[in-house]
Amino acid sequence: xHIQPILxxxxxxxxxxxxxxxxxxxxxxxxxxxLFIINQRLAHIDEPSGVDEANLFVIANQWGEQYSxxxxxxxIEQDLVTLRQLxxxxxxxxxxxxxxxxxxxxxxxxxxxxxxxPTSDAAYYMGDANFVRTLxxxxxxxxxxxxxxxxxxxLRQTVDPSVAIISKAMATKLFPNxxxxxxxxxxxxxxxxxxxxxxxxxxxxxxxxxxxxxxxxSMIVPVRPADPYGIYYIVRxxxxxLAAAMRAAPKALYAENRMRMIDxxxxxxxxxxxxxxxxxxxxxxAILMSIICIVLLAITAAGxxxxxxxxxxxxxxxxxxxxxxxxxxRDIMQYFMTENLLISLGGLAxxxxxxxxxxxWLHIHLELKVLPLTYVLGGTVILLxxxxxxxxxxxxxxxxxxxxxxxxxx
Amino acid sequence: MLGYYxxxxxxxxxxxxxxxxxxxxxxxxxxxxxxxxxxxxRAVSGDPIPWKSAQLYVPQIxxxxxxxxxxxxxxxxxxxxxxxxxxxxxxxxxxxxxxSAMYMITPSVVPAEAGKHPINVEGxxxxxxxxxxxxAPFKYGSGWSASDDDQRAAVAVISEKLNQKLFGGANSVGKxxxxxxxxxxxxxxxxxxxxxxxxxxxxxxxGFTTNADDVFIPFMRAIDVDMSNDGNTNCAETxxxxxxxxxxxxxxxxxxxxxxxxxxxxxxxxxxYLDGYAREQQRxxxxxxxxxxxxxxLHAWLDAEHVVxxxxxxxxxVAIGLxxxxxxxxxxxxxxxxxxxxxxxxxxxxxxxxxSAIYAQFLVEAGIVGLSGGVLGLLLTGVxxxxxxWVLPKDIANLAHLDVQLLLLTLxxxxxxxxxxxxxxxxxxxxxxxxxxxxxx
Numbered sequence: 001x002h003i004q005p006i007l008x009x010x011x012x013x014x015x016x017x018x019x020x021x022x023x024x025x026x027x028x029x030x031x032x033x034x035l036f037i038i039n040q041r042l043a044h045i046d047e048p049s050g051v052d053e054a055n056l057f058v059i060a061n062q063w064g065e066q067y068s069x070x071x072x073x074x075x076i077e078q079d080l081v082t083l084r085q086l087x088x089x090x091x092x093x094x095x096x097x098x099x100x101x102x103x104x105x106x107x108x109x110x111x112x113x114x115x116x117x118p119t120s121d122a123a124y125y126m127g128d129a130n131f132v133r134t135l136x137x138x139x140x141x142x143x144x145x146x147x148x149x150x151x152x153x154x155l156r157q158t159v160d161p162s163v164a165i166i167s168k169a170m171a172t173k174l175f176p177n178x179x180x181x182x183x184x185x186x187x188x189x190x191x192x193x194x195x196x197x198x199x200x201x202x203x204x205x206x207x208x209x210x211x212x213x214x215x216x217x218s219m220i221v222p223v224r225p226a227d228p229y230g231i232y233y234i235v236r237x238x239x240x241x242l243a244a245a246m247r248a249a250p251k252a253l254y255a256e257n258r259m260r261m262i263d264x265x266x267x268x269x270x271x272x273x274x275x276x277x278x279x280x281x282x283x284x285x286a287i288l289m290s291i292i293c294i295v296l297l298a299i300t301a302a303g304x305x306x307x308x309x310x311x312x313x314x315x316x317x318x319x320x321x322x323x324x325x326x327x328x329x330r331d332i333m334q335y336f337m338t339e340n341l342l343i344s345l346g347g348l349a350x351x352x353x354x355x356x357x358x359x360x361w362l363h364i365h366l367e368l369k370v371l372p373l374t375y376v377l378g379g380t381v382i383l384l385x386x387x388x389x390x391x392x393x394x395x396x397x398x399x400x401x402x403x404x405x406x407x408x409x410x
Numbered sequence: 411m412l413g414y415y416x417x418x419x420x421x422x423x424x425x426x427x428x429x430x431x432x433x434x435x436x437x438x439x440x441x442x443x444x445x446x447x448x449x450x451x452r453a454v455s456g457d458p459i460p461w462k463s464a465q466l467y468v469p470q471i472x473x474x475x476x477x478x479x480x481x482x483x484x485x486x487x488x489x490x491x492x493x494x495x496x497x498x499x500x501x502x503x504x505x506x507x508x509x510s511a512m513y514m515i516t517p518s519v520v521p522a523e524a525g526k527h528p529i530n531v532e533g534x535x536x537x538x539x540x541x542x543x544x545x546a547p548f549k550y551g552s553g554w555s556a557s558d559d560d561q562r563a564a565v566a567v568i569s570e571k572l573n574q575k576l577f578g579g580a581n582s583v584g585k586x587x588x589x590x591x592x593x594x595x596x597x598x599x600x601x602x603x604x605x606x607x608x609x610x611x612x613x614x615x616x617g618f619t620t621n622a623d624d625v626f627i628p629f630m631r632a633i634d635v636d637m638s639n640d641g642n643t644n645c646a647e648t649x650x651x652x653x654x655x656x657x658x659x660x661x662x663x664x665x666x667x668x669x670x671x672x673x674x675x676x677x678x679x680x681x682x683y684l685d686g687y688a689r690e691q692q693r694x695x696x697x698x699x700x701x702x703x704x705x706x707x708l709h710a711w712l713d714a715e716h717v718v719x720x721x722x723x724x725x726x727x728v729a730i731g732l733x734x735x736x737x738x739x740x741x742x743x744x745x746x747x748x749x750x751x752x753x754x755x756x757x758x759x760x761x762x763x764x765x766s767a768i769y770a771q772f773l774v775e776a777g778i779v780g781l782s783g784g785v786l787g788l789l790l791t792g793v794x795x796x797x798x799x800w801v802l803p804k805d806i807a808n809l810a811h812l813d814v815q816l817l818l819l820t821l822x823x824x825x826x827x828x829x830x831x832x833x834x835x836x837x838x839x840x841x842x843x844x845x846x847x848x849x850x851x
């Protein structure tokens with residue numbers, strides 16, 4: 001295939017050529033960045049929580065009366081017994097928070113009490129001796145809490161835990177070169193906290209971008225938050241009994257003590273719902289970007305088809321002449337395919353620059369990460385295929401122009 | 411002549427229905443995508459109190475010193491809320507026209523009727539000047555007085571919604587409401603008031619919320635009865651003492667603060683006062699660092715707090731990109747369409763039509779494509795705004811709506827942009843040489 005005559009012909013269609021190339025360039029720039037955003041969001045949505053999500057549900061319980069710390073402890077223990085007795089319930093625990101709720105309680109972590117810049121900002125879970133077991137966390141080293149280790153903490157009281165179970169991600173961050181078990185750290189506490197156990201994965205309470213440097217870094221301390229305002233009950237059911245237990249739980253709690261509030265909207269959530277809510281905006285963004293990508297690619301394809309069809313119509317006579325002079329169907333076909341390839345390559349060259357330009361802008365103003373080259377390469381391939389696919393039908397039509405056209409007036 | 415051009419345009423468009431449909435679809439989708447994302451953007455970047463936002467300011471004081479800095483994303487700004495000590499000191503000095511410290515509360519309200527469950531409500535503990543400062547609209551009664559604040563009176567302002575729930579919507583001023591087990595006298599009932607974002611307490615509410623505040627009680631009263639704060643509490647160090655009292659003695663931040671300053675001079679004076687206050691704290695040894703304060707007006711404050719989600723901005727930007735591609739596409743298609751009719755143009759020119767007539771004819775045609783695309787875009791925008799609640803979080807999606815302004819904007823954007831896209835093709839059409847066209851026939 002000779003490229004020279006194609007370029008010569010394109011020079012006579014400067015405007016159309018430039019418009020298609022420009023369209024391809026803009027499409028590449030947007031599609032690359034959109035795909036990158038989609039992929040980032042999907043990766044975020046798939047972050048593991050580390051808990052047995054299929055069999056867990058959470059009750060946000062608030063009291064309708066003012067309780068002292070001691071009264072609150074008694075109510076909580078009574079509630080835990082009530083919940084544990086429900087059919088289908090395997091285990092129950094209480095906590096100040098749970099993974100991927102959307103909001104973290106977190107503490108700065110330092111290795112020495114007077115360290116200035118913190119080593120980590122870890123999620124801070126308060127759990128009793130049932131916490132690890134109920135959530136279905138995988139203890140990979142050390143031991144679980146003993147019941148006698150668990151202290152009660154009233155509203156804004158400060159208890160000073162001496163031991164903690166930490167996530168593997170946190171262990172690696174604090175002690176990159178050695179085994180964390182038995183070592184100490186400080187979590188805005190006056191006294192050192194000893195690591196007694198390590199769990200494989202435990203997600204933070206929040207899923208925000210600010211905490212991305214601390215992803216997966218969580219700690220559990222043996223504390224029961226006896227908050228007079230309320231608490232989270234986390235319930236693990238036997239397989240397949242989640243729905244029934246979720247229906248029974250609030251009824252049983254209300255029957256036991258009416259002076260409580262379980263928000264009808266979000267007081268009772270299965271973990272599937274928790275995950276759905278946590279990543280709602282990420283999923284939305286991924287869907288939105290996908291829609292835009294599809295519309296964009298469809299429009300670009302349609303544009304190529306439209307303009308090439310016009311060119312084919314315009315050049316019927318020339319095609320006829322070429323056919324009459326011995327060009328085969330394939331030659332004509334190849335001519336249009338190559339023409340599109342050349343325009344696409346030109347457009348894509350500009351598009352690569354635009355893609356990084358747009359990314360740079362998004363990076364500076366809206367904190368998007370730097371676009372990896374693979375996305376640009378991927379986008380380039382997609383658009384080349386799209387162009388070739390779009391041009392196929394008009395090119396085929398062109399190849400069917402009979403040689404007799406050469407003798408007809410334009 | 412216009413009627414004739416419209417007739418010509420419609421005939422021409424009918425001749426190639428495929429190409430016409432393609433252009434209309436392109437314009438429709440492009441316009442709809444940008445209008446839907448724009449409607450969301452407009453909703454979240456709107457001014458919640460446009461008549462007054464220039465007079466409302468949020469002061470920030472550096473009470474943490476170097477200890478509070480150095481984390482990721484730190485830009486040297488002082489903390490975005492106040493600790494108790496400084497909030498109370500500023501309230502006592504009372505240097506602004508209006509001012510109020512406020513903190514978020516989530517007490518339980520027990521309905522008077524026996525057998526009803528307690529309900530959990532959101533609210534704020536505020537000072538009396540909060541109401542005139544925010545122009546909170548009253549249905550019955552009014553806010554409380556400065557002396558109520560001083561006497562730590564058990565009074566409350568409740569929302570219309572709570573009034574409906576507790577008193578069936580009747581004028582409940584003077585009646586008693588049970589908040590966290592204590593009796594409060596209702597002094598005012600607000601009309602429906604759900605400013606979005608909730609500008610008076612962005613640091614605790616994050617800006618956009620689906621819930622609205624149901625109760626307001628005097629700040630010092632709430633402190634007296636130990637009504638704990640909800641929302642964010644941020645500490646640079648662990649409080650030395652336990653409990654809510656310990657929080658009040660600590661440098662932890664949990665209080666929002668807003669002032670009304672009516673002129674630039676007043677704002678300047680207030681900023682000087684803040685710096686003077688910080689210097690005084692430095693002299694007394696409480697702060698071991700020089701003043702690092704901010705006094706932002708409401709716009710700058712909402713900006714600094716990133717109230718507009720960056721997702722919204724990214725979406726808008728990408729959608730505008732999509733519109734741009736649609737326009738380039740339409741320009742290409744119009745070019746093809748117009749040049750295909752070189753013969754017709756040649757004939758018209760040969761029998762005396764000036765270039766301006768060709769311009770008019772083809773711009774009318776582009777305009778008709780734009781208008782049709784706009785109508786389609788309008789439909790798609792309607793569908794899109796409806797579908798946005800399925801894609802975006804509720805607190806944001808609920809704010810997007812279709813109104814006359816957006817309707818007109820959709821049509822205008824569609825027509826103007828299509829005509830812009832049609833300028834070059836029209837120019838090319840007008841340059842057609844009549845002689846060539848006639849000769850080749």
